[in-house]
Amino acid sequence: MADHHYDAIVVGSGISGGWAAKELTEKGLKVLLLERGRNIEHIKDYHNAHKEAWDYPHRGEPTRQMKADYPVLSRDYPLNEQTLGMWADEQANPYVERQRFDWFRGYHVGGRSLLWGRQSYRWSPADFEANQREGVAVDWPIRYEDLAPWYDYVERFAGIAGTREGLDILPDGEFLPPIPLNRVEKDVAARLEQSFGGRRHLIHSRVANITQPKPEQNRVNCQFRNKCWLGCPYGGYFSTQSATLPVAMATGNLTLRPFSIVTQVLYDKDRGRARGVEVLDAENGQTYEYTADVVFLNASTFNSTWVLMNSATDVWPGGLGSSSGELGHNVMDHHFRAGASGEIEGYRDTYYFGRRPAGFYIPRFRNVGDDRRDYLRGFGYQGSASRERWDREVAEVSHGAELKQALSQPGGWSIGMTAFGEMLPRHANRISLDHGVTDAWGLPVLAMDVGLGDNERAMRRDMVQDAVDMLEAAGVQNVTPEEGDYAPGMGIHEMGTARMGRDPATSVLNAHNQVWDAPNVYVTDGACMTSSSCVNPSLTYMALTARAVDHAVRELKRGNLA
């Protein structure tokens, strides 16, 4: 017996789940939004939003206890006192690393929409065509033109700051005024333009921070505090809490249920349709059934696939969507931590005011136009220039008033950038269920088996060398090549495992994000991605989700999902 029936169920409340809930409720559907973790209320629950370093016992740094509790997070910057408690509990939610995989999860209402990097770029037409042209994996079932109006739509609502540049490789969008470059970055941009004959461009980051207020959403413009990850009391950046959830709530059509772990999609094999989902209440351990006409899986890339793997196993042992043999396969991330940094002479009469949540971006130029490399695809750079602070080398003085005086003033200018590289979809890169390891609720966990390939390794050489070349061409001094620790997952851009395609024999989802084997199940988070581009993916999830909801509601009205 079902406990409740809704028109639609959305699993997961992060970036794509929030969008699904907003779009479905605005179209008049009664929606149940399920979230496995606790609730976080906008503003009220942003406990650290106004704190500074001195308000934390360890000034933000992790303690031994934190490192013991979060062994995966401690591999990188996300483990800190500021965001402690905003990442999934690693003791309660283990996973298996057949190869090292850094999985940084946000298990709470809003998910990683509260913690994301906010860089928001459109895919280019070439991104959607590359698989087919190069014979890689399978062809995307859609093209840029299919998504372009939906990019317009989500950009207008979310609010993306940026500049129109007229570049084929990075299509323009509906932008708010940009977050400014500083004087040094502008000069470096001009020198790059000159040195590379107009083929490489240093442009403003495009970020989901609003530079003009959105009173209709009760959002104040970005206040340049650069504290986005602590939750913004001004609603200065796009998150579920600041943007999509309030709109969905205002319709009166939304029910939000936190602490709800979806354990499977309930599959009606006679109709070949999902009839709802099974929920394990994370607090009381009880199991509930909720039914609906349509289900959206937005549980985050790997967890949406985890739900599919646990669904309809009486029909397909590998789970719903496994008939293609591709469920769980083709994991992608963006590989990064490869670039360069250096020092810039002069500009000692120039400083800046305010703390930007952004910097500059250098769009992909490799394998673009007539450029041909010994690897496929390419990469873009994110970076910034700033003046050095107290934590710099002052060789001349060891102590005393002189040291204090020197370190109290800004040092010289430095500039740095790291590339984000496209990772090819490879069947061998996969996640699978490991029934030998269970989480705090006795559920089987995921095992990760993902590695970089030759294409990525070859690309990384350019990611470093091109950065060095560009900085040197721009007159930067003491340029240092940088290649740091990177393992798959660290980019926090996990994609793939339930890819879209044109053929049910080789893909899990069709051109509208419907599971081939259950057309009233839509997957519109990172799981659906057929390739990864080199640009940050969240904006594309937003556009795909809005497009899929539009499709789902039209199909429901036509009776095609019943």
Place this chain on the structure above:
Amino acid sequence: MNRRELLKMIAAATGTALVGGQALTAFASGRAEAVLTDEDVRLLDEVAETLLPRTDTPGAKDAEVGDFMRVFVRDCYTAEQQARFRDGIARVEAHSRAAHGVGFLALDAPRRGEVVAALDREARARMESEARARMESEARAQVETQSEPQGFTLIKQLTLFGFFTSKVGATEVLRYVAVPGHYDGNLAYEPGEPAWATT
């Protein structure tokens, strides 16, 4: 500036990444009990004040840097790092007695300065020779080795970190604006004006 850049800069200032910070993923070890005594904190306060004294603006003692070190060393350092930090304290005392015949706290400000300057020179020389050896061994063996900073370096590192991230250091020595409201990427700067405390 993001955290990675911050840690990189600390590395530049002190010869290595901030010990106990995010760059090093040491596993939990050591006991969560007081590692530094009140006496240690008094000494650390004076070493810190020698490094960053009160002038027309507050100094390390005003920022209670010794107390901060006690908390940070207790909670963030591994047992091995704690031992090295304690060695650093012992080294300050030993050098003071060897050079001046009395402990650090009994010295006047100029002599404290001499001790700190000597320990700083010693630490820099050590890091330089280790860096050279590392480059040679990497060239030979193609392996990356990393040396751990020794006691005085740890004390200096936590002094700078503790001072400039304190409220006193950030708001009365550096400049701090809680809500900037806008960004100006071409602000005129006059020599002597303080740096921004937060990024």
